[in-house]
Amino acid sequence: MRITASVTVITIVAIGVILLLNRTGQYIPTTYAKLQHAASKPTCVQTTNNTKLAVNSQDATLIGNEITTSVIDASAGTNVTVNFKTYSGSEATGTASYSSYYGSYNFTVKKVANNSTNSYVGGWRVTRFQACKA
Numbered sequence: 001m002r003i004t005a006s007v008t009v010i011t012i013v014a015i016g017v018i019l020l021l022n023r024t025g026q027y028i029p030t031t032y033a034k035l036q037h038a039a040s041k042p043t044c045v046q047t048t049n050n051t052k053l054a055v056n057s058q059d060a061t062l063i064g065n066e067i068t069t070s071v072i073d074a075s076a077g078t079n080v081t082v083n084f085k086t087y088s089g090s091e092a093t094g095t096a097s098y099s100s101y102y103g104s105y106n107f108t109v110k111k112v113a114n115n116s117t118n119s120y121v122g123g124w125r126v127t128r129f130q131a132c133k134a
Contacts, residue, residue: 027126044095044132046085
C-alpha cells in the first residue's frame with residue numbers, strides 16, 4: 001500500500017512538471033483587470049496597419065483569433081484591431097487594440113507546428129501580451 005501511494009504521488013508530480021514545461025514561454029490568457037496592473041506601460045509598437053508586410057490572409061485570421069482570446073473577460077462583440085509591426089511567417093509582433101475600455105496590448109505570436117513533416121503548418125501561440133499606451 002505504501003509503495004502504491006508513493007508511485008501515485010510521483011506520477012502526479014511528474015505530470016504537473018510536464019504540463020508546466022509545456023507552458024513555458026506561452027502567454028496564458030487573463031482578465032482585463034490583471035493586465036492593467038502593470039507598473040508602467042510601454043508605448044504601443046504599431047498603432048496603424050503596416051502595409052509593407054505581406055501577411056497572408058489565413059495567418060492574419062488565425063493570429064487575430066488567437067489575440068482576441070487573450071483577454072478572457074472581454075464581452076462578446078468587442079472588436080479587436082490587430083496591427084502588425086513584424087511578420088516572418090513563423091513569428092509576428094504588433095499591437096492589438098480592443099474597442100471600448102479594454103485598451104491596447106503589444107503582442108508576440110509564434111507559429112505552432114502541428115505537422116511533423118512541415119514545421120510551418122499549424123496555428124499560432126501568443127508568447128507575449130502586455131498592456132501599452134497609445
